Amino acid sequence: MESNWAAEHLQVIRTLMERAALYRRALAPIMILNGVVGLAAAGLGWGLGVGSPPGFVLYWAAVSVIALTGSFLLVRRQALKESEPFWSPPTRRVTQAMLPALTAGLMIGALVLARAGLAPDTGRGLVRVLWLPLIWVVLYGCAFHAAGFFMPRGMRIFGWAFILGGCGLFAAGLPDWARPLDYAHGIMGFFFGGLHLAYGIYLYFTEHRRNAT
Amino acid sequence: MNPEPFLQLDRVIHEKGRLGILSMLAASPELSFTELRDSLGMTDGNLTTHIRTLQQAGYLAVTKSFQNNRPLTTCALTAAGRKAFANYINLLEQIIRQARPE
Numbered sequence: 350m351e352s353n354w355a356a357e358h359l360q361v362i363r364t365l366m367e368r369a370a371l372y373r374r375a376l377a378p379i380m381i382l383n384g385v386v387g388l389a390a391a392g393l394g395w396g397l398g399v400g401s402p403p404g405f406v407l408y409w410a411a412v413s414v415i416a417l418t419g420s421f422l423l424v425r426r427q428a429l430k431e432s433e434p435f436w437s438p439p440t441r442r443v444t445q446a447m448l449p450a451l452t453a454g455l456m457i458g459a460l461v462l463a464r465a466g467l468a469p470d471t472g473r474g475l476v477r478v479l480w481l482p483l484i485w486v487v488l489y490g491c492a493f494h495a496a497g498f499f500m501p502r503g504m505r506i507f508g509w510a511f512i513l514g515g516c517g518l519f520a521a522g523l524p525d526w527a528r529p530l531d532y533a534h535g536i537m538g539f540f541f542g543g544l545h546l547a548y549g550i551y552l553y554f555t556e557h558r559r560n561a562t
Numbered sequence: 563m564n565p566e567p568f569l570q571l572d573r574v575i576h577e578k579g580r581l582g583i584l585s586m587l588a589a590s591p592e593l594s595f596t597e598l599r600d601s602l603g604m605t606d607g608n609l610t611t612h613i614r615t616l617q618q619a620g621y622l623a624v625t626k627s628f629q630n631n632r633p634l635t636t637c638a639l640t641a642a643g644r645k646a647f648a649n650y651i652n653l654l655e656q657i658i659r660q661a662r663p664e
Contacts, residue, residue: 355654355655355657355658356658358581358654359651359654359655359658361581361582361585362581362585362651365582365585365586365589365601365602366585366586366588366589367589368586368601369585369586369587369588369589369590369593369601370589370590429629429630429632431594431596431597431600432594432595432596432629432632432633432634432635433594433596433597433634434594434629434634434636435629437593437594437597438590438591438592439590
């Protein structure tokens with residue numbers, strides 16, 4: 350039947366067009382790298398006792414620069430290896446999708462830093478800004494969810510895990526047994542370290558399986 | 563059934579490999595040779611042949627450059643290629659519409 354054949358052809362065209370628009374470069378290595386950096390940074394921050402609001406913001410800003418640089422180098426390495434342009438259309442789309450939420454996170458961090466620098470130290474440490482890691486987690490989830498429209502479908506679920514996890518912890522508040530320092534670095538370690546690492550390992554094995562078939 | 567839409571299908575695009583190339587390029591302003599090869603699961607020789615055919619038909623523009631001292635071949639649809647692809651899709655839709663009961 351010509352009509353069946355035409356429908357199949359249209360389906361193939363649609364699948365290929367979707368595939369061409371998707372970003373797939375070095376996802377597993379990026380996730381694993383960010384996971385390792387996040388976990389190590391959380392442990393180090395907790396160990397060093399980075400407990401003042403400006404210190405916390407500056408410390409995690411430095412960690413994000415390290416993670417971002419590492420990710421950039423991984424993407425560039427794969428682009429060179431595959432003889433592909435670095436700034437490809439899918440890379441551009443993913444960057445544009447992530448930028449608003451990430452910029453918001455950066456601005457809020459800068460605002461906290463500016464206010465903490467101006468206000469006298471009350472000695473309450475991170476208690477004043479315990480909402481900040483949760484805001485970062487939620488905004489990061491929004492960034493990934495937006496980028497997920499140009500990435501494999503699992504990325505949007507990954508984004509939702511951040512959004513729902515962050516909102517859930519907002520609702521739960523600070524548990525009685527937790528010290529603010531443990532709580533703040535623990536959240537950063539769990540979300541930016543643990544979740545990335547777990548998803549990176551999952552991607553590593555599923556991508557290998559997909560390539561093998 | 564009116565066989566006309568089927569007979570009007572562009573034979574250059576109608577081949578599976580070339581249709582794949584045009585489909586991917588229709589969704590992206592440009593793609594590198596390796597991206598096309600890996601996504602479509604073609605061999606270098608096969609892809610080169612199809613690209614040449616599409617280029618000769620005026621549907622594809624190929625740019626050769628260097629990136630970090632490595633050769634980089636990128637392909638993009640020309641205006642004629644985009645039009646021919648859109649026309650091909652319209653004809654497929656016509657075929658499906660004709661088969662649908664009113």
